[in-house]
Amino acid sequence: MFDYNKRTYIMGILNVTPDSFSDGGKFNSVDEALKHAIKMVEEGADIIDLGGESTRPGHIYVDVDYVDVDEELKRVIPVVKKLKEELDTPISVDTYKAKVADESLKLGAEMINDIWGLRKDKDMANVIAKHNAYVCIMHNQDGTEYDKDIMESIKEFLLESVDIAIEAGIDKNKIVLDPGIGFGKTYEQNLEVLKRLGELKTLGYPILLGTSRKSVIGNTLNLPPQERVEGTIATTVLGIRDGVDIVRVHDVEKNLRAAKMADAIYRG
Template identity: 60%
Template sequence: MDMQVNVRFIDNLEQAKAEIRAIGSDTAGIGLMAPKGVHRVLKISGVNPKQANIIKQEMLSKGGEAAITRGAVDHSVETTDVLLMATLKQYRAFIDKLKMQPFGLAKLAASISEALDNLEGRKVRVLNCRGKELEIGRRTLVMGILNATPDSFSDGGRFMEPAAALEQAHRMVEDGADIIDLGGVSTRPGYSEISIEEELSRVLPVLERLVQEITVPISIDTWRAGVAQEALAAGAHIINDQWALRGDPELAGVVARYQAPIMLMHNGQDSNYRDMMAEIAGFLRQSIEIARQAGIPREHIIIDPGIGFAKTYEQNLEVLRRLKELTVLGCPILLGTSRKSVIGNTLHLPVNERVEGTGATVALGIACGADIVRVHDVKEMVRVARMADAIVRGGAGEG
C-alpha cells in the first residue's frame, strides 16, 4: 500500500491524546506528546513596550512566537497588542517563566493560564436555577421565547393574556423547550420605553400562571432591578439581562440575594469598534466581574454576544463566524438569532419566513460553542439542535 498524507484538526488536549493513543503510543509518550499537538493563538491588548519585549523574549526562548508592533522595540509607542502563537507545551514553559517577571506579568500569566483552560472543550455543569436544575454542556438547551408585549417584532400582542401565554408555554415545553423566557418589553429597533409599572403589569400575571404549571425554569427578560425583584419573589428562576448589569446598578444585588442565575448580553450605544470581538469579550468580562463583586458566583453566569444589538449587518455575521472566540471567557454561551434582521437581510424574507435561516444560525452556532439557543420556533429548532449535537458532541443529541 502506498503511503498517504491525511490531516487531523485537533481542538483540545483530549483530542490530541486520542489521536496519539490511536497510533499505539504508550501512556508516557501520550502524556509527553499531546501538549505539542495543540496550537493556540492568543491576543493580548493594552501591553506596554517594557512588558511586550519581555513577553516576546520569553516566548521565543520556549520555541513559540509573539508578534508585537515595531514601535514596541524602541518604545516609540505607548501600548501594543501581542499575538501569541505556541503549542500547549510551549505555553506551559512560558507561563512558568512569566510568573517570575515584574511589571504585572505574573498576573498576566495567570490570565493566560485561565484562558487556555477555558479553551479545553465544553465542560458539563449543572446550573441550579433556584431549585430547578439544568445540565449545561451535554446537549444544547433550547430557550423558548414568550413575549407578553404588544409590539414585539415577531409575535407582538399574541400572548398578552395570561391564558394565551400559558397555552403557548405548554406548547413549547411539549415541543422540547428547556427554558421559557418571558419578557414584557420589546427590544426591537425603535421600540417605545415603558414604565416599570407597565412592565410588571404585563409580566407578573403571566408569570404567576407559569410557575404554577410549567415544569421547566422560567427566565425573565429584564434589565430592571425592580422587575427582577418582583419576578424572583413570585417564583422566577433566571434573569436574562440585555444590558449585562449596566442598565440598572441595583440588579446585580437583587440577583445575588435570590441566588438566581443571570444571562449577560453584550450591548452598546453604537457599532463603532476597533477590534470588535476583543471589545465584546472585554465588555462581557467586565460584566462578569460586576456580577462576582455583587456576590453572583461564576457558575451562575451565562454570556450572550447580543446578535442584533449595537452591531451592523456585517458585524452580526462576523460575530456568528467568530463565536468560538468567546469560549475563552469560560461561561456557557447563549445565542439569540431567532427571526432577526440579520436573517431577513440575508434571505430577503419577512419575519414569518425566517425559520430555515434561524436553523442555519442555530446549527452553526452550536458548532462554534453555543450551549443555549433562544428561539421562537421551538419544535423545529429542537430538531436542528439535536442533529447538530449528534455531530458536534459525538451523539449527545440522541434521545
C-alpha cells in the first residue's frame, strides 16, 4: 500500500465525534463525514483516519467522557461502510477497542491506529492479525514522568508493542510507529521528541507523525486550533527531514504542498 522510499504519505483526519478538540461535531453525520472525506481525497490524502472517540490528550482518562464500545460502533461503522462504498482511498480507524477494530476491518478498513500501542485491549493485536491489516502503534502513558531518557523510553515502549504485534501474527511489513506527540508528555517533552525524531529511524519501521493543530503548537504560537496550520506545516517539513514517512493532518492540501517540497529536498 505504501512505498516509503518514494514520498511522504498524507493521512487525513476525519473525526466523527461531538467533542474533538479541533473539529468536534462538524462531521458526525454520515453525509457530512463522507463529504469531508471526499474533500480531503481531492486535496491529496492518501489515507483517511476515522475516529469515533475523542483521543485528545487527557480526555479518555476522565470516566464521564469515556465512549463505550456500542456508542463508538454507532459512530464509526456507518461511516466506514459509506466510505468503502464511495472511495477507493484506504481507511484507517483510530481506536484502541478490539471490537471496533474487528467490525471496521470486516467492512474493508485497511489499518488500525491504536493510541495505546496494542496495550489497552488484549484482543487488539489478534484482531489485526486475523484480518492481515496494517497497524499504527503509538507511544502513550499515564502521566509525564519518565525514569530514563524520554527517547529511550519511547523506543523501548514501541519495541515492546512491536513484539506484541509480531507474536500475534501481524505482518512486520505492516507496522507503523508513532511517537505520540501530546500524549504522556509535557510541552517541553513534546519539543524534545520533535527535535530528536530522527532517533526513531533506528527502530527500522516507518514513522507516522501526528502534530496537527495540537497544543504543542498552540502553546508555542499562542493560537487556537484552527489557526495552527503554519505551525503544523513546520513540524511536517522538519519531520520529513528527520525521516517521517506519514503525516496525520487536518489541513491536507497545505501540508501536502509542504511535503512535496520537503520530499524534493530530502528524498530526492
